[in-house]
Amino acid sequence: MSEKxxxxxxxGMDSFTILHRAHRDGxxxxPLTFDYGQKHKKEIAYAQAVCAELxxxxxIIDITAINQLLQSSSLTSDKTIPEGHYAADNMKSTVVPNRNMILLSLAIGYAVDIGASKVFYGAHSGDHAIYPDCRPEFVHAMNAVAQIANYDPVExxxxxxxxxxxxxxREGLAMGLDYSKTWTCYNGREKAxxxxxxxxxxxxxxTLNKAIDPLIYEPVA
Known part of the structure; x- marks a missing residue:
């Protein structure tokens, strides 16, 4: 029997790749998707389509009630989504307070409930500068807690x-993945x-992978 x-x-791209990697590995x-009141709710429809295909x-878990507690983020309020690279300080407005701790806690609870031993989570170094809850020290601390928070440890x-x-x-392209099945844009409009x-x-x-993004983008003004 396969491990749950x-x-x-x-x-999005990161979780899409990790989903297929874990699927490939048997x-x-x-899959668990959260609706926390994010502006880019369009990503949920993309997640739903991929999971149906597989x-x-x-x-899909509705936790939009927490949105009223997280209004400091431009992703969950009427604040304007900033433009620019993640390295820019203005991108800090996209931080949703405690988001990944909340989502991981729920995912760990679900894992215990169904007898799963692992929770896959797509944190990566590109997010470290802006998002504290994507940094190694946070992930390692959460992992330590996940080992002792329940009778059944979860990794x-x-x-x-x-x-x-x-x-x-690069890994996803080598696996032959189709990234037109992902949504990345923080603005939930028709086009990215x-x-x-x-x-x-x-x-x-x-660009750095010398590949063409299959998503359709709004024309440059």
Whole structure:
């Protein structure tokens, strides 16, 4: 019998790659997607479509009630999504307070409930500068807690923690993955904006991998 694993699956590039990697490696997967009131809710539809294609038991969990506690972030409020690279200080407005601790806690609880021993989570080094809850010290601390928080220990698996989106994309392209099935843009409009930090990092990864991004972007003004 295959080992059960939960995958925190947003519908973006990183979690898309980790989902397929874990699927390739033979895990019995239980993808978990969270609706926390994010502006880019469009990513949820992308996650749903991929899981249906792979015939995986996908759960979409509505935790939008917490949105009223997280209004300091431009992703969960009426604040404007900043433009530019993640290295820029203005991108800190996209930090959702305690988001990954909340999501990991729920995923660990789900893993214990279904008898899964692992939770896959797509943190990577490209997010370290802006997002404290993607840094190694946070992940290692959460992993330590996950070993003792329940009768059944759960391992948080982060294969890309020391890599970046460029290397993640490189691996995914080598696996033959179709990234038109992912959504990255923080603006949930019909087309990707190409200007927010998430879009900029995505486009940079494709350029450095000498590949063409299959997503359609808004025309440059």
């Amino acid at each position: 694993a939960v995958v925190i699956y947003s519908g 895990f019995e997967l239980y 015939n995986l038991p996908h759960r 948080i698996v982060t294969p890309y923690l020391s890599g970046d989106k460029i290397s993640i994309l 904006c190409g200007k927010c930090g998430s879009c900029v990092e995505r486009l940079e990864a494709f």
